[in-house]
Amino acid sequence: MLHDPAQLDLMFQALADPARRQMVDRLSRGPASVSQLAEPLAMSLSAVVQHLNVLEASGLVSTExxxxxxxxxxxxxxxxxxxxxxxxxxxxxxxxxDRLGEYLAETRDEN
Amino acid sequence: MLHDPAQLDLMFQALADPARRQMVDRLSRGPASVSQLAEPLAMSLSAVVQHLNVLEASGLVSTExxxxxxxxxxxxxxxxxxxxxxxxxxxxxxxxxDRLGEYLAETRDEN
DNA sequence: AAAATAGTGAAGTAATCACTTCAGTATTGT
DNA sequence: ACAATACTGAAGTGATTACTTCACTATTTT
Incomplete structure (x- = not known):
């Protein structure tokens, strides 16, 4: 289910945005609330929630x-x-x- | 130079598109011409060239x-x-x- | 020399994106 | 009960994206 192309698509799409990568980075250091995620970002809370929804839809982040x-x-x-x-x-x-390297080594020997 | 955030941005952005990932996938099996890259894709050659330019700008692909x-x-x-x-x-x-697990194990011992 | 091949470049378009603001709903602290 | 906190949702906007077509330039092949 994680390798299905649609999910992969959502994940790479989610990672494409710098703000979202910053959020992932923050979360890699531990769980955070929406406001904590928003704090270092120069945008409205609403925008952060929208990014968060993208991350959650991609499966990269879960929330409770x-x-x-x-x-x-x-x-x-x-x-x-x-x-x-x-x-x-x-x-x-x-x-x-590697295979190419081996091949070249072999054919060199044949001289 | 590869870890600078701008370049990382371009790379993730490049990987976000399914057609471009398909191109990277094709190239992982060996070099290819523009037409060869285009062949399995349901779009014009022009579109493929545009995707290719994105991939090249990101540094993921080089051409000659x-x-x-x-x-x-x-x-x-x-x-x-x-x-x-x-x-x-x-x-x-x-x-x-892991650290959290250790901590929990330690505090359990203290009971 | 003419025709076929391989790619390039510009302009246009419809859809998607990353926001914004503003108004609203729970939940919690005083 | 009232105010503050923590989000949520909808509507709007300007920028960017992923294409298209068409006209064009080089390079091979015949």
């Missing part, structure tokens, strides 16, 4: 409301899925380079 | 023109920078959880 405060936390599984996508492509490339 | 064909390849260093950003945040979170 107790009384009047909504506590947000990072969802490491989702983070790992994005990481994994990039990693796989990079590895594919590097494996290819 | 020989004669009339432009050959594109993945830039694993850039890919790694994006990977790294995500990884750091996830690790920060997981380290935090």
């Amino acid at each position: 409301k107790l009384g009047r405060v909504r506590t947000c936390r990072i969802e490491p599984k989702a983070l790992r899925a994005a990481e994994h996508w990039i990693n796989e492509r990079r590895l594919a490339w590097e494996r290819r380079l | 023109k020989l004669g009339r064909v432009r050959t594109c390849r993945i830039e694993p260093k850039a890919l790694r920078a994006a990977e790294h950003w995500i990884n750091e945040r996830r690790l920060a979170w997981e380290r935090r959880l």
Whole structure:
């Protein structure tokens, strides 16, 4: 469910915005309320809530409301899925380079 | 130069589009010309060139023109920078959880 | 030399984005 | 009960995005 392309799409889209990455960064140091997330950002609370909704829809962040405060936390599984996508492509490339290197070494021996 | 926030911004922005991720995926299997990149995509060549320019500006892809064909390849260093950003945040979170676990284990012993 | 191939560049367009403001609803502290 | 806090939601706006088409330039191939 985490590797389905639609979810991946939402995740990368969510990470594309600097304000949202800053929020993820903040949350990586521990849970925070909406106002705490908003505090270092130069924008209205409303804007922050909108960003938060994008993050939550992407699965990167989950929230829980107790009384009047909504506590947000990072969802490491989702983070790992994005990481994994990039990693796989990079590895594919590097494996290819390795094979090419071997091939070149072999054909050099044949001279 | 790869970790500067502006470059990171361009990279995540570039990865946010499904067509561009498909192009990166294709390139992870080996270099390709613009037309080869375009082939599986349901859009005009012009659109593909525009996506390619975004990828190149982000540093994720580099290109080289020989004669009339432009050959594109993945830039694993850039890919790694994006990977790294995500990884750091996830690790920060997981380290935090570990410390919390230790703390809980300790205070349990004190009962 | 002519035709086919490979890509480029500019202009236009519809949709989406990242905000804003403002008005509203719970919840909590005094 | 009243005020302050912590959000929430809707509507609007200007900028950016992801395309399109069309006209064009180089480079090969025949």
